[in-house]
Amino acid sequence: MPYFQAVIKETMRLHPLLPFLVPHMAKAECRVEDFDIPANALTLINVWAIGRDEKVWGSALDFSPERFLGSDIDVRGRHFELLPFGSGRRACPGMLLGIINVNLMLACLRQAFVFEPNERLDKTEKFGIVMALANPLLIRASPRVPIHLLLE
Numbered sequence: 001m002p003y004f005q006a007v008i009k010e011t012m013r014l015h016p017l018l019p020f021l022v023p024h025m026a027k028a029e030c031r032v033e034d035f036d037i038p039a040n041a042l043t044l045i046n047v048w049a050i051g052r053d054e055k056v057w058g059s060a061l062d063f064s065p066e067r068f069l070g071s072d073i074d075v076r077g078r079h080f081e082l083l084p085f086g087s088g089r090r091a092c093p094g095m096l097l098g099i100i101n102v103n104l105m106l107a108c109l110r111q112a113f114v115f116e117p118n119e120r121l122d123k124t125e126k127f128g129i130v131m132a133l134a135n136p137l138l139i140r141a142s143p144r145v146p147i148h149l150l151l152e
């Protein structure tokens, strides 16, 4: 299901669950690209901004899963342009469980229902440690198959 996977990657690119990951601390002074980071500095990685960097993505604000078709970029922390689970030793230890759950839940919902926005889809985000929608998501879910088949 390459397109389904691409939709999940594209969602995680534009709407990472933890927009600044978890705060990290540099144990020793170091240099990352053009940045000098002093020892004991608290560092936040802005993956939300990385996911919207026009230089990296092109048409960065467009929701376009096609960009991942035929690309080897994955979400597991090997590709620094897409880090919804962080990277390295402090990356999310629940990554595989998270990936499986998101895939399973979405596939089941998609198989059972057709979703339509009730009114104009409001994707305004509320920044916090965990990113959430500012307003509740209003969508209509209609069963794809007779409801008794879903409940059996």
Ligand code: HEM
Binding pocket: 017, 018, 021, 022, 023, 083, 084, 085, 086, 087, 089, 090, 091, 092, 093, 094, 095, 097, 098, 099, 102
């Ligand atoms: C789609 C689901 C999930 C996403 C997007 C996610 C994302 C993240 C991110 C971005 C971090 C910070 C990594 C960093 O700072 O480099 C993190 C850390 C962590 N996550 Fe997840 N996570 C998910 C599911 C889970 C699950 C299912 C578990 C446990 C069963 C879990 C347990 C943890 C723990 C314990 C940490 C802290 C790791 C550390 O500081 O060493 N996560 N997660």
